Structure formats: C-alpha cells, structure tokens
Amino acid sequence: MNVSPSLVLANATIPAGARGASPSSILISSAGHILDIGDISASAEIPTIDLGGRLVTPAFVDMHQHLDKSFTLADAPNPDGTLLGAIEAFRSYSKGLTRERICERAQATLDRCVSMGTGAIRTHANLDHEMGLKSVEAMCELRAANSHRLELQVVAFATSSAARGEIALARQLLERAVAAGADCIGGTPNLAPDPTAYIDMLLDVAERHGLPVDLHVDETLDPQARCFDHLVEQTRRRRMGGRVVGSHVCSLSAVPDDDARRSIDAAVQAGVAVCTLPAANLFLQGRDRRQLVPRGLTRVGDMIDAGVLVATASDNIRDAFVPVGSGDVVEMARWTILAAHLLTDAADRAYRMITDIPATIMGMDGRGSLRVGAKADLVISGCANVEDLIAGGAGTRAVLHNGQLVAGAL
Numbered sequence: 001m002n003v004s005p006s007l008v009l010a011n012a013t014i015p016a017g018a019r020g021a022s023p024s025s026i027l028i029s030s031a032g033h034i035l036d037i038g039d040i041s042a043s044a045e046i047p048t049i050d051l052g053g054r055l056v057t058p059a060f061v062d063m064h065q066h067l068d069k070s071f072t073l074a075d076a077p078n079p080d081g082t083l084l085g086a087i088e089a090f091r092s093y094s095k096g097l098t099r100e101r102i103c104e105r106a107q108a109t110l111d112r113c114v115s116m117g118t119g120a121i122r123t124h125a126n127l128d129h130e131m132g133l134k135s136v137e138a139m140c141e142l143r144a145a146n147s148h149r150l151e152l153q154v155v156a157f158a159t160s161s162a163a164r165g166e167i168a169l170a171r172q173l174l175e176r177a178v179a180a181g182a183d184c185i186g187g188t189p190n191l192a193p194d195p196t197a198y199i200d201m202l203l204d205v206a207e208r209h210g211l212p213v214d215l216h217v218d219e220t221l222d223p224q225a226r227c228f229d230h231l232v233e234q235t236r237r238r239r240m241g242g243r244v245v246g247s248h249v250c251s252l253s254a255v256p257d258d259d260a261r262r263s264i265d266a267a268v269q270a271g272v273a274v275c276t277l278p279a280a281n282l283f284l285q286g287r288d289r290r291q292l293v294p295r296g297l298t299r300v301g302d303m304i305d306a307g308v309l310v311a312t313a314s315d316n317i318r319d320a321f322v323p324v325g326s327g328d329v330v331e332m333a334r335w336t337i338l339a340a341h342l343l344t345d346a347a348d349r350a351y352r353m354i355t356d357i358p359a360t361i362m363g364m365d366g367r368g369s370l371r372v373g374a375k376a377d378l379v380i381s382g383c384a385n386v387e388d389l390i391a392g393g394a395g396t397r398a399v400l401h402n403g404q405l406v407a408g409a410l
C-alpha cells in the first residue's frame with residue numbers, strides 16, 4: 001500500500017450508530033486508502049477540503065443487479081406481472097440483442113448507479129444457448145472499462161432456459177463463461193427438472209474453479225420449493241461457507257415457523273448468506289391472490305436475528321421483472337424496512353444491508369466500511385446521520401472511489 005497522504009477531508013461528520021454523528025477528519029493516501037480518521041491537524045503540504053459538516057458514509061454496495069436487462073421495459077413488457085411472464089418477455093426480446101447494445105444500455109445504468117453513490121455491483125449476466133456468451137462478455141468488458149470508478153463482479157447466470165435443458169450442456173456453458181472471465185457461478189435451480197442435481201452441478205463448477213456461488217433460489221411462494229435447504233446442506237458438506245449466497249428465498253416465508261427456524265439455523269451453521277430483493281418480490285410474487293396479497297420477501301428479520309448475513313439489493317431496474325427504479329440502492333434499504341417489517345434498529349440494519357454486509361459477502365474486504373485501512377470509497381451527503389440517509393435519501397452527493405472523485409462535486 002502506498003502510505004503517502006494525498007488528501008484531507010476536514011470537518012466531516014462520521015456516523016456513530018443510526019442517530020449518532022461525530023465531527024472528524026479523514027486522511028486519504030495516494031493509493032486511495034483511508035490512512036486516518038479523527039482529529040487531523042492541517043498541513044500545508046497536503047490538500048485539504050472542508051466538508052462543512054457534511055455526512056461521510058462508505059460508498060454503497062449493490063450486490064444483486066441485472067445490468068444486461070435494465071431499462072428494457074418499453075421493448076419487453078411483462079404481460080401478466082409474474083416471474084414466468086417476465087422470463088418469457090425478456091427471452092423473446094433478447095434474441096435480437098447484440099453485445100454492443102447490451103454494453104451501451106448497461107453502461108448508462110452503471111453511470112446512474114455511480115452518480116447515486118454505488119461503489120460496487122454484482123451483476124448477473126444471462127447465459128444460455130440463445131444468448132451464448134454475449135452478456136457475460138459485455139459485462140466483463142464493462143468491468144474493465146469502469147474499474148477506476150466502480151468494482152463490478154460478473155455472475156455467470158445460467159438462465160431458466162439453461163436449467164430446463166440438459167445438465168451437461170448447462171455445465172459446458174458455465175465452463176465457457178468462467179474461461180471468458182466470470183467471477184461467480186449463478187443459476188435458477190428451481191426451474192430445472194432435477195433441482196438438487198442441478199445445484200450440485202453448479203457447486204461442482206464453482207469448486208473446480210475456486211469461485212463463489214450466488215443462486216436465485218425459491219423465488220416462489222410455493223412452500224414445497226426448498227432448494228435453499230439443499231444449497232445449505234451442500235455448502236456445509238463441501239465446506240464452502242462464506243462463499244455461497246441464496247438470493248430471494250421467498251418460499252421460506254410460506255412454511256411453518258418451526259421449519260423455517262431449522263432452515264435458518266442450518267444456514268447459520270453452514271455460513272450461507274442471503275440477499276433479499278424487495279422490488280422484484282413485491283412486484284412478481286402473489287399474483288394469484290386477490291385477498292391479503294403477500295409481500296413475497298423471505299424472513300429477513302428472523303434471519304438477521306439468527307446471525308445470517310443478509311444484504312438487500314436492486315435486482316432489476318425498469319424491465320419486465322421490476323418496472324420501476326432509479327439505480328439508488330438507498331431506496332432498496334428503505335423499502336426493505338417497509339416490506340420486511342424491520343423494527344428493531346431498522347435504519348442501522350438497512351444501512352448495513354447496503355454497505356459492510358454485502359461487501360463481506362462479496363469477499364471485498366476493505367470496501368463498504370469507514371475505517372483505517374479501508375478503501376476510500378465514500379459518499380458525502382447533506383444528511384444528518386444514517387437514519388436521515390436511509391429514511392430520506394442522500395440528496396445531492398459527492399462520490400469517491402479509491403480516493404478519487406467519480407461523481408458530484410466536493
């Protein structure tokens with residue numbers, strides 16, 4: 001690490017819990033790390049910017065997006081508002097997509113997210129026989145082109161089309177995606193003819209290449225859907241704890257409390273993390289109900305209480321899966337409080353679900369937190385404290401990545 005100091009952010013406000021805040025200064029190294037936080041005396045040799053008491057938080061981590069789909073709603077509307085309707089709408093539309101078009105649109109979404117204060121995104125890139133490697137290659141290209149302003153992780157997302165075909169063919173596709181540069185293995189096992197064999201195959205590929213796993217599991221309110229349990233059990237057996245994520249896990253909210261408790265305890269023991277995706281769940285789940293329409297989310301509060309690492313994220317933005325969204329992941333934190341009925345320490349829990357927790361899950365030690373030694377990925381806003389940020393949004397903000405200004409003005 002280059003330890004020579006290059007910038008002081010003076011007169012900053014640092015969060016201390018949800019409602020606390022303390023005045024402080026931040027010393028940033030020329031390599032883009034935080035060298036010191038506290039009472040830093042001014043030096044004529046080091047440029048100093050007076051923040052005038054503005055709040056400094058870590059840049060946000062949006063650990064589940066689909067950059068290859070965002071802003072396609074007008075071209076591929078969802079006819080019935082269901083998950084299967086969305087899958088079919090995008091599948092049909094994507095036949096004519098070129099890698100260039102995917103890149104162009106994804107870059108526009110990424111620009112938005114950076115301007116909102118997102119410093120890291122994990123994006124799922126569609127992978128099947130119709131799309132081929134187009135999407136994975138496009139996302140890898142974006143990862144390189146934007147490395148100075150954002151950390152991008154690319155998940156090789158074997159789609160429902162891949163899941164419904166022969167398992168050996170899906171495996172071949174995943175191997176090709178890994179060779180093309182994918183960072184993580186993904187898929188939708190619930191839609192495979194043999195979900196458990198399919199999960200095993202996904203984990204085999206990940207183990208073989210030493211990659212993490214992030215699966216769309218149990219994105220349904222059918223209580224019989226229990227792919228999460230098999231994922232947890234296999235993670236335990238293979239000692240892959242800390243590298244496996246179950247995204248969605250909606251059906252856990254449809255099973256009896258005792259069953260759910262056993263699943264959650266097993267996830268804690270195995271070290272499986274969960275990403276809840278309130279926008280997609282609120283929009284797509286429960287379309288068959290006329291009364292007491294469910295929220296569709298997993299048991300977020302129970303999981304946090306038990307010790308599961310739970311993140312929240314955007315998922316889709318203005319496409320067949322989620323017709324709304326601004327790219328501001330703070331909105332997702334806010335919606336998670338409402339949709340998941342968070343109560344105790346709600347603002348602080350929601351804040352951590354878009355900062356240090358997803359950074360930990362994504363293996364990005366040194367991002368998502370405000371501490372000495374961490375990367376200076378920072379959001380500077382006019383908020384009073386964390387509760388103000390989560391409840392009302394950051395408003396006008398300046399964004400730093402590795403200590404460099406990438407959006408807004410200081």
Ligand SMILES: [Zn+2]
Pocket residue numbers: 064065066124216315316
């Ligand atoms: Zn998703």
